[in-house]
Amino acid sequence: xxxxxxxxIQFLFLFVVTGPCVSVRSQEMVVGNDAGVGGRAMGMGGAxxxxxxxxxxxxxxxxxxAQMRSIELNLGIGILNTREQAYLRSVxxxxxxxxxxxxxxxxxxxxxxxVIPVPTYRGSLVFAAGYNRIxxxxxxxxxxxxxxxxxxxxxxxxxxxxGMDVWSLAGAFDASQNISLGGSLNFYRGEHKLEQRSxxxxxxxxxxxxxxxxxxxxxxxxxxxxxMVVHSSHNLRFGAVLKFPVKYNYRDSYYDRWYSRxxxxxxxxxxxxxxxxxxxxxxxxxxxxxxxxPMELDFGISWIIKTLTFSAxxxxxDWSQTKTDLDEPEYFYxxxxxxxxxxxxxxxxxxxxIRAGYASVPDPYKGxxxxxxxxxxxxxxxxxxxxxxxGVGILLDQSMMLDLAFIHGYWKSVDTPRTDESTRNKLFISxxxxx
Amino acid sequence: MIRLKVIIVILAIFTAGTAITGCYTMLRHPQVKAxxxxxxxxMTEGIGHGERCTDCHxxxxxxxxxxxxxxxxxxxxxxFWGYNGYYDPWLYNSWYGSPYFYDNYYHYQTMPWWLYDTxxxxxxxxxxxxxxxxxxxxxxxxxxxxxxxxxxxxxxGGGIQKPAPSVPPAxxxxxxxxxxxxxxxxRRGIK
Numbered sequence: 367x368x369x370x371x372x373x374x375i376q377f378l379f380l381f382v383v384t385g386p387c388v389s390v391r392s393q394e395m396v397v398g399n400d401a402g403v404g405g406r407a408m409g410m411g412g413a414x415x416x417x418x419x420x421x422x423x424x425x426x427x428x429x430x431x432a433q434m435r436s437i438e439l440n441l442g443i444g445i446l447n448t449r450e451q452a453y454l455r456s457v458x459x460x461x462x463x464x465x466x467x468x469x470x471x472x473x474x475x476x477x478x479x480x481v482i483p484v485p486t487y488r489g490s491l492v493f494a495a496g497y498n499r500i501x502x503x504x505x506x507x508x509x510x511x512x513x514x515x516x517x518x519x520x521x522x523x524x525x526x527x528x529g530m531d532v533w534s535l536a537g538a539f540d541a542s543q544n545i546s547l548g549g550s551l552n553f554y555r556g557e558h559k560l561e562q563r564s565x566x567x568x569x570x571x572x573x574x575x576x577x578x579x580x581x582x583x584x585x586x587x588x589x590x591x592x593x594m595v596v597h598s599s600h601n602l603r604f605g606a607v608l609k610f611p612v613k614y615n616y617r618d619s620y621y622d623r624w625y626s627r628x629x630x631x632x633x634x635x636x637x638x639x640x641x642x643x644x645x646x647x648x649x650x651x652x653x654x655x656x657x658x659x660p661m662e663l664d665f666g667i668s669w670i671i672k673t674l675t676f677s678a679x680x681x682x683x684d685w686s687q688t689k690t691d692l693d694e695p696e697y698f699y700x701x702x703x704x705x706x707x708x709x710x711x712x713x714x715x716x717x718x719x720i721r722a723g724y725a726s727v728p729d730p731y732k733g734x735x736x737x738x739x740x741x742x743x744x745x746x747x748x749x750x751x752x753x754x755x756x757g758v759g760i761l762l763d764q765s766m767m768l769d770l771a772f773i774h775g776y777w778k779s780v781d782t783p784r785t786d787e788s789t790r791n792k793l794f795i796s797x798x799x800x801x
Numbered sequence: 802m803i804r805l806k807v808i809i810v811i812l813a814i815f816t817a818g819t820a821i822t823g824c825y826t827m828l829r830h831p832q833v834k835a836x837x838x839x840x841x842x843x844m845t846e847g848i849g850h851g852e853r854c855t856d857c858h859x860x861x862x863x864x865x866x867x868x869x870x871x872x873x874x875x876x877x878x879x880x881f882w883g884y885n886g887y888y889d890p891w892l893y894n895s896w897y898g899s900p901y902f903y904d905n906y907y908h909y910q911t912m913p914w915w916l917y918d919t920x921x922x923x924x925x926x927x928x929x930x931x932x933x934x935x936x937x938x939x940x941x942x943x944x945x946x947x948x949x950x951x952x953x954x955x956x957x958g959g960g961i962q963k964p965a966p967s968v969p970p971a972x973x974x975x976x977x978x979x980x981x982x983x984x985x986x987x988r989r990g991i992k
Contacts, residue, residue, distance in 0.1 A: 488826065549812050715896065
């Protein structure tokens, strides 16, 4: 029995604290996981650093605001669908493999705000303010099958909710005939809620465990972005953005509950209390920590020829410079180079723009190590996240544009003996009203 | 918090200072000296946003390829305007083009909002580009264009206005060389 309790505590660390791939602490959630902003920009794969000629320049490149000549009001809605499929593969081959799938659909306001160009005699001076939802944590993860680790049947579900919003103030102006400069001040607010339940049962020994844990993280941060757009010859535009480090401050409230009994297995959805268990462990608390993400550099180029616009972005981030004051575990990150490409064509006889894009976003998260017990080092293999995007813009009249974009993302991660396949589908609907 | 305030102040000073003083961007036209013929005295006067630059200036206004009130510049995205500000007749009058779309998109994307009122409905009833009134020099003839009226909109960049949505010639209509010449106005009036 004592051995089982020790095993259970170890399980607690391995499964609950570190959690499934998609449900680690919020630390990983804010590293990457960009939700995308704007119907037009996302239709072009998010390659908007050098285009940036609408409200979403507030997010992609504040210097691009200097290109705007109209007062714009923008409202965007996002409909996100996530699908997580987990495979448990028994390396011993017995008794069987298993898989389960979790899906979730979330609707949210993805952006709203406005742009005000100041009347100028020459050049440009533009201000903007608004809200954008930049990260989404929503997902539902389920696992079911035989676990080699514990020699028994495992079922579990992990549910993530929440996201990160940013409120921004920005200004841009023409510093010369062909160069625009801009800056934005960004205030981040976010919440990440996680709930996990898992049940384990060993048929041979008729031993059962139930684990329930979760937390709510309130996240806040601010930073400054500086941008530049260069209008070159032959309808070329170059864009660059320097995003200063963001120090995310967390206020964490958590709970952990563990129960075990001999005989009857636990049902994943039953209301478990110490009265229904032979032994139990409950813990809850609050604490604060921070995660400081490194500086980011974005470069973009766009080329307009006839009715076509081509754009490409490269984004470099050395995530290994991510800092935190969390004691355990220590997370591993790698530097990433994200790249995005997109194109847009106008079909004037249909009053319509059509767009397509592609984005390659490597996952910076590699794994973790418990400094107090290096043997618990866990390296997770994650493929890069691939996104394919399509979009349509409909010019409704002289003042209003409706932009729709659909993005499809897919990636895979391996945390032996489990393999996760993740799919993200999101529909962006943006309405821009220009006065 | 102190650090935040410092950065806000620096950004505000940098933006305002650079935008207003010694920068390419100018919020207002510099005051000009005018000669009052009746009193014989010199006086300074301001220039409104809606006034035609070519009333006083000739050639490339400000020496800027993108002209005044950006949005009339060659590098701004406008699918119907090709390089060097020339209008592409193939797109405009082809089956692919749409004067209706062009007119809407021009207003949506390109036109400065502070010129909107002064331009009025210049696109609907205005004359063909080649038939437009030639801009007048300030102080010569009628100088009453200041505070221009809707029928005489003030267009920065040489007074050459966006071409009105034209209707493709009807079948059998003579598409003379003169007509095709009209389809290639210089957008900024800069030759």
